[in-house]
Amino acid sequence: MTVPGLLIIISGPSGAGKGTICQSLLQHRPDIFYSISATTRAPRDGEQDGINYYFKSKKEFEEMLARDEFLEWARVYDNYYGTPRAPVTEAIAAGKDVILEIDVQGAMKVKEKAPEGVYVFIVPPSLDVLRTRIIGRATDSMEIINKRMNKALGELSKLYEYNYVVINDVVAQAVNKLECIIEAEKCQSQRYRFVPDGGVQATLIVPKS
């Protein structure tokens, strides 16, 4: 009787730093299963199939779509991106906690199919920091930067779609909060049941399997 793992959705606007937080969390908790996306875009230099993405042909992706094999998916210009459902559900059934690092739009789609997930909203500590982060990684025009800023601000209003908020000021503190959220979720009383006839040796309150 395996106790199922948690589905933890790490989401937030671009520039919130969710990637950095996930990487650091996985270093602390190598037991966590990190969900890898599938895409039809070509691998970039150094990217490996099954590590950065599952690289699929358009035909393969569309066949998976037809079989409803994605937890969420999107078409961005000419390419598909999606979260294959099977690796996630298998890991959870095997008792592993699963992390899904995903943008706000994707998180909202996952929520429709998996409302039981733990939805964590990573937010930048300030508008200044958000702008610096968005500029810092872009080689784009002010027009595009402003567009991204406005998109990020719109996404921040989705706050209450999430269970938890983690303000990403100091990464180590944000990761610690995330670890606490996972620990606390595992203590939620709905995850337990009382075994009054458990016998003398038995544990009386046991995790639900």
Place this chain on the structure above:
Amino acid sequence: MTVPGLLIIISGPSGAGKGTICQSLLQHRPDIFYSISATTRAPRDGEQDGINYYFKSKKEFEEMLARDEFLEWARVYDNYYGTPRAPVTEAIAAGKDVILEIDVQGAMKVKEKAPEGVYVFIVPPSLDVLRTRIIGRATDSMEIINKRMNKALGELSKLYEYNYVVINDVVAQAVNKLECIIEAEKCQSQRYRFVPDGGVQATLIVPKS
């Protein structure tokens, strides 16, 4: 604008070890306010007013009762016991987290008046351990021990009245879980609000005050 603290109810059957856990938690987190009960029973050797209990005369206690100054109270044989409300609400308003260490019956009464509290159920790891703990601190007859065991078993069925379950096997681990629960509760999205017009310097997602 102070962000209110949390009201954390640490409860469970006798023999669960809630006292040990609270003491250890307070050593880690001396900033937490530990709610002290009022009683009309006489102080025992070494007990100090305002530290172990607020010692009150029967008249004083009944006057407090008439003014509805208790979060919960009970009469046990000839003595009153109760949780004065004012120190708790004042500490929370000042931004302090408050711990209420209380039996199951008391916790259920507190829940009626303060459903917004964080209700943590401390449970023994097994029936064996529960029995050992109940015997260990009693100099009573088997009849009384069995009575306590049955009461504890009945109380364990109240599991779902609580938000969280902490199985008290290794105290340090149980305390760590409790600290995580507090941390995670502070990350709950309902405790935050979005400030879209916060200006460039402003934090965009701020705790509700």
